[in-house]
Amino acid sequence: MTPQTDPQAGAAVKAADRAHVFHSWSAQELIDPLAVAGAQGSYFWDYDGKRYLDLTSGLVYANIGYQHPKVVAAIQEQAAHLTTFAPAFAVEARSEAARLIAERTPGDLDKIFFTNGGADAVEHAVRMARLHTGRAKVLSAYRSYHGGTQQAVNLTGDPRRWASDTATAGVVHFWAPYLYRSRFYAETEEQETARALEHLETTIAFEGPGTIAAIILETVPGTAGIMVPPPGYLAGVRELCDTHGIVFVLDEVMAGFGRTGEWFAADLFDVKPDLMTFAKGVNSGYVPLGGVAISGAIAETFARRPYPGGLTYSGHPLACAAAVATIGVMAQEGIVENARDLGASVVGPGLRELAERHVSVGEVRGVGMFWALELVKNRETREPLVPYNAAGEANAAMAAFGAAAKKAGAWPFVNMNRTHFVPPLNVSESEVKEGLAALDAALTVADEYTER
Missing domain, CATH: 3.40.640.10 (Type I PLP-dependent aspartate aminotransferase-like (Major domain))
Structure with a gap:
C-alpha cells in the first residue's frame, strides 16, 4: 500500500482530535498526536506521506503487523x-x-x-x-x-x-x-x-x-x-x-x-x-x-x-x-519461529553492536522480538540518561532521542530512560536492519547528553 498525501484531510483529523478526544496518560494541552492515514505490515504513515517503521507494534500488540x-x-x-x-x-x-x-x-x-x-x-x-x-x-x-x-x-x-x-x-x-x-x-x-x-x-x-x-x-x-x-x-x-x-x-x-x-x-x-x-x-x-x-x-x-x-x-x-x-x-506462517530466530540472529547481535559504539547504552537485554536498551548518562555509575519519571526539561535527552529516531524513519518505543525494540513478530530481516540503522542515528544524539 503506497502512502497518499492529503494534508488537508490530516489537518481535519487533527482538529477533531484536539477538539474532542481525551487521551490517556496525558496532559491534554501538552500533547501533539500524529494524524495517521494508514498502516500496512510493519509500517504506518501520516497524511503528508511520511512513512515510519513501527518499532512499537502499536502498544506491543500488532504481533502480525497491520492489515493482515x-x-x-x-x-x-x-x-x-x-x-x-x-x-x-x-x-x-x-x-x-x-x-x-x-x-x-x-x-x-x-x-x-x-x-x-x-x-x-x-x-x-x-x-x-x-x-x-x-x-x-x-x-x-x-x-x-x-x-x-x-x-x-x-x-x-x-x-x-x-x-x-x-x-x-x-x-x-x-x-x-x-x-x-x-x-x-x-x-x-x-x-x-x-x-x-x-x-x-x-x-x-x-x-x-x-x-x-x-x-x-x-x-x-x-x-x-x-x-x-x-x-x-x-x-x-x-x-x-x-x-x-x-x-x-x-x-x-x-x-x-x-x-x-x-x-x-x-x-x-x-x-x-x-x-x-x-x-x-x-x-x-x-x-x-x-x-x-x-x-x-x-x-x-x-x-x-x-x-x-x-x-x-x-x-x-x-x-x-x-x-x-x-x-x-x-x-x-511460522511467525513465532521468526520472532525467535531473528531475535537471536539479528536483533540481539545488532543491538549489542550498537551498544559497543554508543556510550549512551548501558545495557542490552531481551529475547525473541522483545528487547530493551537502557540509556545512561554515565556507563560506570549507571546513572540513567534522564531521572526516574522525568518530565519536561528533565526529559530533554529522551525527547531528543525520540525525535531523531522519527526523523530517521522509525517510530520508537520510549519509556523513562529506555527504548524498546518491539516491532511486529513477522518483521523481515531487512526491516530489522532498517530499524537498527534508525536507532544508530538516534543514539548518536543520545550520546551528546552523556558524561563521556
Missing part, C-alpha cells in the same frame, strides 16, 4: 455471519478461539474466561484467586504494569499507580530480580535469583502466608523494562506459592502469543501458573480481546458455585474470529 489480509477477511466474514451475540450462549468463533488458546497454554490452563482487554483480565484473575483461597492480599512487583483499571493499576509497580493508590487495594509490592540495577547487591544471575527469592520469602512470612491470595508477575516485564528473569527465579516463586497455598498468576498480556519467541513466555522457563492473563497479541489488537486462562483446580471452585463476574462483550464474536484467524496465521 487473512485476519481482515475473517473479521469481515464473521460480521456478515453473526456480528455480535450475548456471552451466555455457545458461539462458534468463541468456542474455537478458546480451544485454540487452551491448546497452547502451559499445564492444565484449559478453561478460558474472555474479557475485553488486559486490565480487566487482571481484575478477574485477582477476583478468582481471592474467591478460590478465601484470602485478600495480592503481592506484585515494583517495576511492573498490569493495567489502568482500579485493581490493576494498584497492582502496577510504576508511577502510573501513584495518583490512584489509596493504600486500600490489598496490594503489597516487592522487588523482583533486575541484575543491572540490583536491589540485592548481587553480582551474578545466581546471586540475584537467590537473594530475590529470599526477599520474597521474607515478605510472605512477614505479611502472613495465610493472608495472601496471589502473587502476580509479568512473566517478562514489558513496559517496565523487559527484564528477563534469571534462571530459577520463576520456578522458585512457583515453589513458594505451592508451599503456602498461594495462587500464582502470570501476566502474559504483553509477553504472550509469540513476543518472546515462544507461544507464551512461561514456556521459556518451564513454569506452569495457576492463572494466566492474556490480551494484545491474541488477535494482534485488531478487535479488543483479553482473557484469563484457568487451571483445573481453580475452575473446579466454580463448578457448582457461580463465578460472580462477567462482561457484556465477553468473547465478542468479531474479536474471537480475529483471534482464530491470528492464531492460524501465526502457525501457518
Whole structure:
C-alpha cells in the first residue's frame, strides 16, 4: 500500500482530535498526536506521506503487523455471519478461539474466561484467586504494569499507580530480580535469583502466608523494562506459592502469543501458573480481546458455585474470529519461529553492536522480538540518561532521542530512560536492519547528553 498525501484531510483529523478526544496518560494541552492515514505490515504513515517503521507494534500488540489480509477477511466474514451475540450462549468463533488458546497454554490452563482487554483480565484473575483461597492480599512487583483499571493499576509497580493508590487495594509490592540495577547487591544471575527469592520469602512470612491470595508477575516485564528473569527465579516463586497455598498468576498480556519467541513466555522457563492473563497479541489488537486462562483446580471452585463476574462483550464474536484467524496465521506462517530466530540472529547481535559504539547504552537485554536498551548518562555509575519519571526539561535527552529516531524513519518505543525494540513478530530481516540503522542515528544524539 503506497502512502497518499492529503494534508488537508490530516489537518481535519487533527482538529477533531484536539477538539474532542481525551487521551490517556496525558496532559491534554501538552500533547501533539500524529494524524495517521494508514498502516500496512510493519509500517504506518501520516497524511503528508511520511512513512515510519513501527518499532512499537502499536502498544506491543500488532504481533502480525497491520492489515493482515487473512485476519481482515475473517473479521469481515464473521460480521456478515453473526456480528455480535450475548456471552451466555455457545458461539462458534468463541468456542474455537478458546480451544485454540487452551491448546497452547502451559499445564492444565484449559478453561478460558474472555474479557475485553488486559486490565480487566487482571481484575478477574485477582477476583478468582481471592474467591478460590478465601484470602485478600495480592503481592506484585515494583517495576511492573498490569493495567489502568482500579485493581490493576494498584497492582502496577510504576508511577502510573501513584495518583490512584489509596493504600486500600490489598496490594503489597516487592522487588523482583533486575541484575543491572540490583536491589540485592548481587553480582551474578545466581546471586540475584537467590537473594530475590529470599526477599520474597521474607515478605510472605512477614505479611502472613495465610493472608495472601496471589502473587502476580509479568512473566517478562514489558513496559517496565523487559527484564528477563534469571534462571530459577520463576520456578522458585512457583515453589513458594505451592508451599503456602498461594495462587500464582502470570501476566502474559504483553509477553504472550509469540513476543518472546515462544507461544507464551512461561514456556521459556518451564513454569506452569495457576492463572494466566492474556490480551494484545491474541488477535494482534485488531478487535479488543483479553482473557484469563484457568487451571483445573481453580475452575473446579466454580463448578457448582457461580463465578460472580462477567462482561457484556465477553468473547465478542468479531474479536474471537480475529483471534482464530491470528492464531492460524501465526502457525501457518511460522511467525513465532521468526520472532525467535531473528531475535537471536539479528536483533540481539545488532543491538549489542550498537551498544559497543554508543556510550549512551548501558545495557542490552531481551529475547525473541522483545528487547530493551537502557540509556545512561554515565556507563560506570549507571546513572540513567534522564531521572526516574522525568518530565519536561528533565526529559530533554529522551525527547531528543525520540525525535531523531522519527526523523530517521522509525517510530520508537520510549519509556523513562529506555527504548524498546518491539516491532511486529513477522518483521523481515531487512526491516530489522532498517530499524537498527534508525536507532544508530538516534543514539548518536543520545550520546551528546552523556558524561563521556
